[in-house]
Amino acid sequence: xNFLKTRRSKKAQVLVQYPCDLQLYKTPPTEEIxxxxxxxxxxxxxxxxxxxxxxxxxxxxxxxxxxxxALVAELKKQSLNGYAKLIQGNLGDSExxxxxxxxxxxxxxxxxLVYCRTEDLRRWLLLRELDLFKLRWHCLAPAKRKQFLELNxxxxxxxxxxxxxxxxxxxxxxxxHNTDYYKVHWSEVCDLVRSRKVFLMDxxxxxxxxxxxxxxxxxxxxxxxxxxxxxxxxxxNIDDDTRLHPTLHNLHNAYAGExxxxxxxTDQISLESLEALSRKSFPLCMQQLHRTLRSExxxxxxxxxxxxxxxxxxxxxLEDAMTFWRSEFTKKMDVDKFDKxxxxxxxxxxxxxxxxxxxxxxxxxKIIMSSVGAGDQHGCPFRHNDQASLxxxxxxxxxxxxxxxxxxxLVSKNNYQMACxxxxxxxxxxxxxxxxxxxxxxxxxxxxxxxxxxxIAQTTANQKGAKGENKxxxxxxxxxxxxxxxxxxxxxxxxxxxxxxxxFKCSLLQFVRSLYMHICxxxxxxxxxxxxxxxxxxxxxxxGSILSVFxxxxxxxxxxxxxxxxxxxxxxxxxxxxxxL
Amino acid sequence: MSNYHPDSLSTLLxxxxxxxxxxxxxxxxxxxxxxxxxxxxNREFSFTxxxxxxxxxxxxxxxxxxxxxxxxxxxxxxxxxxxxxxRPKYRNQYVFQVIEKELVFDIDMTDYDDVRTCCSGAxxxxxxxKFMVIACKIIDAALREDFGxxxxxxxxxxxxxxxxxxxxxxxxxxxNLARPAIAEYLQxxxxxxxxxxxxTLISPIHPSIQRALNFIEPLFDEVCIKDQDIxxxxxxxxxxxxLIPDDEFRNSVGTAMLSLRSSKERWQKFLQMYQSTSQKxxxxxxxxxxxxxxxxxRLDIHVTKGMNHLLKSPFCVHxxxxxxxxxxxxxxxxxxxxxxxxxxxxxxxxxxxxxxxxKKILGDxxxxxxxxxKKTSVxxxxxxxxxxxxNLEAIWKGKNVKIGISDQSMEF
Numbered sequence: 005x006n007f008l009k010t011r012r013s014k015k016a017q018v019l020v021q022y023p024c025d026l027q028l029y030k031t032p033p034t035e036e037i038x039x040x041x042x043x044x045x046x047x048x049x050x051x052x053x054x055x056x057x058x059x060x061x062x063x064x065x066x067x068x069x070x071x072x073x074a075l076v077a078e079l080k081k082q083s084l085n086g087y088a089k090l091i092q093g094n095l096g097d098s099e100x101x102x103x104x105x106x107x108x109x110x111x112x113x114x115x116x117l118v119y120c121r122t123e124d125l126r127r128w129l130l131l132r133e134l135d136l137f138k139l140r141w142h143c144l145a146p147a148k149r150k151q152f153l154e155l156n157x158x159x160x161x162x163x164x165x166x167x168x169x170x171x172x173x174x175x176x177x178x179x180x181h182n183t184d185y186y187k188v189h190w191s192e193v194c195d196l197v198r199s200r201k202v203f204l205m206d207x208x209x210x211x212x213x214x215x216x217x218x219x220x221x222x223x224x225x226x227x228x229x230x231x232x233x234x235x236x237x238x239x240x241n242i243d244d245d246t247r248l249h250p251t252l253h254n255l256h257n258a259y260a261g262e263x264x265x266x267x268x269x270t271d272q273i274s275l276e277s278l279e280a281l282s283r284k285s286f287p288l289c290m291q292q293l294h295r296t297l298r299s300e301x302x303x304x305x306x307x308x309x310x311x312x313x314x315x316x317x318x319x320x321x322l323e324d325a326m327t328f329w330r331s332e333f334t335k336k337m338d339v340d341k342f343d344k345x346x347x348x349x350x351x352x353x354x355x356x357x358x359x360x361x362x363x364x365x366x367x368x369x370k371i372i373m374s375s376v377g378a379g380d381q382h383g384c385p386f387r388h389n390d391q392a393s394l395x396x397x398x399x400x401x402x403x404x405x406x407x408x409x410x411x412x413x414l415v416s417k418n419n420y421q422m423a424c425x426x427x428x429x430x431x432x433x434x435x436x437x438x439x440x441x442x443x444x445x446x447x448x449x450x451x452x453x454x455x456x457x458x459x460i461a462q463t464t465a466n467q468k469g470a471k472g473e474n475k476x477x478x479x480x481x482x483x484x485x486x487x488x489x490x491x492x493x494x495x496x497x498x499x500x501x502x503x504x505x506x507x508f509k510c511s512l513l514q515f516v517r518s519l520y521m522h523i524c525x526x527x528x529x530x531x532x533x534x535x536x537x538x539x540x541x542x543x544x545x546x547x548g549s550i551l552s553v554f555x556x557x558x559x560x561x562x563x564x565x566x567x568x569x570x571x572x573x574x575x576x577x578x579x580x581x582x583x584x585l
Numbered sequence: 586m587s588n589y590h591p592d593s594l595s596t597l598l599x600x601x602x603x604x605x606x607x608x609x610x611x612x613x614x615x616x617x618x619x620x621x622x623x624x625x626x627n628r629e630f631s632f633t634x635x636x637x638x639x640x641x642x643x644x645x646x647x648x649x650x651x652x653x654x655x656x657x658x659x660x661x662x663x664x665x666x667x668x669x670x671x672r673p674k675y676r677n678q679y680v681f682q683v684i685e686k687e688l689v690f691d692i693d694m695t696d697y698d699d700v701r702t703c704c705s706g707a708x709x710x711x712x713x714x715k716f717m718v719i720a721c722k723i724i725d726a727a728l729r730e731d732f733g734x735x736x737x738x739x740x741x742x743x744x745x746x747x748x749x750x751x752x753x754x755x756x757x758x759x760x761n762l763a764r765p766a767i768a769e770y771l772q773x774x775x776x777x778x779x780x781x782x783x784x785t786l787i788s789p790i791h792p793s794i795q796r797a798l799n800f801i802e803p804l805f806d807e808v809c810i811k812d813q814d815i816x817x818x819x820x821x822x823x824x825x826x827x828l829i830p831d832d833e834f835r836n837s838v839g840t841a842m843l844s845l846r847s848s849k850e851r852w853q854k855f856l857q858m859y860q861s862t863s864q865k866x867x868x869x870x871x872x873x874x875x876x877x878x879x880x881x882x883r884l885d886i887h888v889t890k891g892m893n894h895l896l897k898s899p900f901c902v903h904x905x906x907x908x909x910x911x912x913x914x915x916x917x918x919x920x921x922x923x924x925x926x927x928x929x930x931x932x933x934x935x936x937x938x939x940x941x942x943x944k945k946i947l948g949d950x951x952x953x954x955x956x957x958x959k960k961t962s963v964x965x966x967x968x969x970x971x972x973x974x975x976n977l978e979a980i981w982k983g984k985n986v987k988i989g990i991s992d993q994s995m996e997f
Binding site (some may be wrong): 175197201203225292296344377378379381385394531 | 778887
C-alpha cells in the first residue's frame, strides 16, 4: 500500500512541478534520483540526440513529419519507446507517461553537466537540444502548445485589424489577409530575418502562429547557452563527487563525435606531398580551394579559414603551413605585406595568437550553412557552385556523365553530403559505412583506403580523363602520387609489351601503382628495397626520395605471383594473363 | 586643389590633429551622453603609426587624455573597436568581454570589380561611385524603415568605399546572433566565385528588395547601360547571358545581341525578348534579378558580423590618398563626389590662407576666435557630424537630468 502511495504522490508531484510535456527547462529537478537512473537517463537521452544528429546529417527527411517518422522508428529500434512517445507529443496521464516526463527533465539537466566543459561540447549539445525542441514543438497538439506558451509567458496577442491592414499595404503581399499576426522585435526571430522570410517594419517583425517556433527557439537557445556557461563555471564544485565523476567525464568522449582538432604526431603530412594529396585525398571543397590558391595566389578570408583549418586538421605543421601560404601569396605581393596581413591569421588558427584557442576545422554542416558572398571562394561545391561549374568540376575529376547526373539528382534534393559521399565512393572504389560529414573525415577515410582500390579508381579516372597526353611515347607518366613521380619506362626491347600496353594500358599502370603502394605499405626505405630486386624492381634514389620505378615486365609478373604466394592473398589484384608475356 | 604626397603625411598630421580634428564632437559621440562612463573609457582604440607599427587595445578615460596621446604619437590611422567589460589596457587582469559595439557596415568598391568596367582595384571615379550612391540609399532606407534605427552615420572611407555606423542603443547592444542575421538580410547576392547567377528571388518579392528595386530603377540605365556599358563587348555579353537559366532563351538572346551594336539597343532587345518569351518557368523575376546582381549593395559582411571588428574612425586621414574620412549626409549622397574630398594638405593650406586674409583685413591686433575647421572645406562635413551627435544626445537629455537630480538628493 505504501508503495502505491509513494508512486501516486510522485506522479502528483511531477504534474505540479512540470505541468507541460514540452519544456524550456527553466527549473532544475530537486528530487532524489538513484545512481543507476542517473546513468541510464544520461545514456538514453544521448542516444536520442545522436539519432537525431544522424538523421539531420543525412538530410533524407526534408519535412518535420518525415523527420518525426524516421526518428520514432529509429528510437523504437533502440527500444526507447518512452522517448518515441514523448517526441510524438502524446504522453497521457498514465504512470509511465508521467515518469517519462520526469526522465526528460532530469536527463536534460544531467547532460548539461556532461556537456558544459568546453565550447565545442556546449555547441554540440545546444544544437542537438534545439533540434529536438523544434521537432517536439512541431508534434505538439494545439491545445498543449497554447498551454506551453501560457506557462512560459510567451502568449503574444494578435495584432489589431488596423495594424494588419497597414502591414498588408506596406509589405506588398508578404503579409496576408485572413491570417493572425503577432508583432515581435526582430532580434527575437533572427532566423526568419536572416532568410528574409518575414516582414519588418520599424524594428518589429510580423509573424504568423506557425512562425512562433522561431521566437521559441531563440528563447530556448539563449536560455540554454546562458545556463551552460554558468554550469561551466560551477562544474568544479561537483567534480569531487566520486559517484558522478565517471559518468560526467566519460560520457561525452564516448558520444560527441570526432572534432578533428588535434592530429597525432604520426599523422603529420609533409609539404611536398600536399600537391599529390590534394588530387588524391582531398574532398572537392578543399581541392577547389587548393586549385584556386595555386592559380590565383590569393584566397579571401572565408576561404583561407576553411582551407587552413582543414590543412591543420590533416596534420600540416604550422611551419609548413606558413611556408606554403607564404610561397603562394608572395607570388602576387611582397613578403612584407604577407607577414603583416596574413601571417597572424594563420598563426591564430593554430592557436598561437590572440586568445590561443586551438580552432577546429570546419565540418560539412558549417561549410554548407556558411554564407557565401559575391567573390567568395569558400563553401561546399555541391551546395554553392552552380550546376554548370559543378558539372565541369566533376568532369575534370574524371566522373562519368551517368554518375554526374546521379550526383546532380542528389544535389537538387539538397543531399549535398550524400553527393560528396558518392564522389568519395567513385574515387576510391569502396563503399563508406557513414556518410561524409566532415572534410577531414573524407581525408582520413581516403588515406586509409587500401592501396589497390585507389589504384583502380585512379587509373580508370586517368584513363577517362587525360588520355594520350604523354609527350615521350616511351615514357608513361603516371602522375605524381604521394609526392613522388612514378615513371614507367618502356625499354626498346619491349615492342611486344608496348603493343600490349596500349591495349591494356590500364592494367599495367595499375600494377605499377599497386606495386608502389605496396612498397610504401611495408615501409621499406629506398635502400632496403633491393630485396625486391629479384623481381627486377629498381628504385632510383635522389636526395632521399624515391624517384622512379622501372619494371621488367616478366619480373613484374613474377613479383605478382610472389606476393600472392607469400601473403596468402593477392593484395595487388592484377590479372597478368591478359598481357600474354 | 593642392597636391598631396604620402611622404608629407608625418609633417602634416601634428597640425591636423592639433587644429582640425574635431575632438569635441568626437568625444561626445563615443561617450553617448556620458550616462555610462565605461562607454568611452573602456572603448578600444587602435593606432597605426608610421612604418605600419600597430598598437592595439589603447584606451582613454577622457577627452583630454585622448587628445594628449593623439598629439603625442600622431597616428597615421585610428581604428575604433568595441567597448569592453574593463579597460582594454588592463585586459589581462580582469574579465575582458565585449559589452557593446556599434553595428557597422563596410562597402568597398573592389567588390564591384566584376560589374564595373571603368576602374578596378583601388581606383574609383565618378562613374563607378554611383554604385556607392545606390548602396548607401538602399542600406540607409532598410536600416531606418525595416529595423527602426535612427542614429546612422555614413562616412567616406578615404579612398574607394563607405562605412556606416549604426549608433542606436539597441544596435550597439546586438549580440552575436542578431548581427549575422541583419548582415545576411542585407546580403541579397549570394554564392561565390563558382556561381554565375547570384540572385534568385522568390515570389512575392520581399518588401525590402522591392524598395531596393525602386531605388535602382531610375538609375539602372544611366549607371549600368550608359556608364558601365555592361553589354559593350562580347565578353560582357557572355557574362550577362550566363545569368539566364533557360538554355534555349539564353542562346537566342546571345545571338540577337551580337547583331546589335550598343549596350542600349542590346538591353532593349533583351527586355523585349523577355516580354514575349514563353520560357519563364524558372525565371519569373529575371529582369529584377539581373538588376540586383549588377547594382545591389555588396557588403563585406564579416565586418558587420563580428562584435570586436575594428573599423577606421571618421576624420582619419587616408595615408595613401591624404583624403579625410568625412561623414556625409545620406540624403545628399547623390551630390557626394569622392574625387573632390579635401586632402589634409588642402585643409592646412586653407587654414593658412584664411589666417593671412584675416591678418590683412583686421591687422595683427584682433584675433578672431573662429574654430579652425570652419576656415576650411571640411566645415560642412563637421556640421553633418555635429548634427548627428546632437540628435544622439537628444535621447539622453532626459536621462541625464534624472541622474543629476538623484545625485543631488544623495548628498543630503
